[in-house]
Amino acid sequence: MAARGRALETLPKLIRNLRKDSLSSTRTQAQVLPSLRRAFSLYDQINLINNVPEDQLRFQGYTDTGFTVNGVTYEGSLLCVGNLLTSWGPHKFSEITPESLSIFQIIRPIPEILILGCGRLIEPVDPELRHFIRSTGMKLEALDSRNASSTYNILNEEGRIVAAALLPYGVSS
Structure with missing residues (x-):
């Protein structure tokens, strides 16, 4: 009360x-x-x-070429697992392959979901890539990068083990 x-x-x-x-x-x-x-x-x-706790990643903004996370601006694609952040190789959606996501074969614990930020538009995910992601034990959610980063924030704040692979918002096929 x-x-x-x-x-x-x-x-x-x-x-x-x-x-x-x-x-x-x-x-x-x-x-x-x-x-x-x-x-x-x-x-x-x-x-x-x-x-938000200091050690928790929080996407605060985006541009056509990158993202702002916890007050720091990053250019290019990003890969986030839990509260770890790293730059990521793909520059366009067609470059996202099982090899570009091979880190998920070795990290533990496995995130329950991978949020794939496709850039400006949601893209259809190649069946081979979808099969690879499922084989790791994760679920897949493909969204435009703006909504993908917001979804990551929500799930991460809930304390769920979540991963995000994000292309900058300005990327389009």
Whole structure:
């Protein structure tokens, strides 16, 4: 009951701050991903926006050539496993092969899902690549890179073991 009272007291301030931020922010070249954190959990407890542990990866924005993760801008394709981040070789969707994802044959624990960021548009995944991903024990979700990075944020925040292989948003077939 006390948590509900604190949440109700904090809600008007949170809404005012969000409105003030949205009115005062100017559009920059990099597009910011919307926060996908909920203001209230299922138990009516306040969940402060962007209150993410320092060691947890969080995609904050994207450009046509890269991503912003935890305040650092990275150019090119990225591969994320849990809270580990590395640059990734493919520059276009046709270069994504079982060999480019071979790290998933050796890492443990195996992520439950691989989120594949296809660039600007969702691309059909080659059956050989789909079979390879299934053979590692992962599920596959192919999305445009903007939505793929947001989905990664949500699943990672939930504490799930998740991986993302992301091409920059400007990539198109």
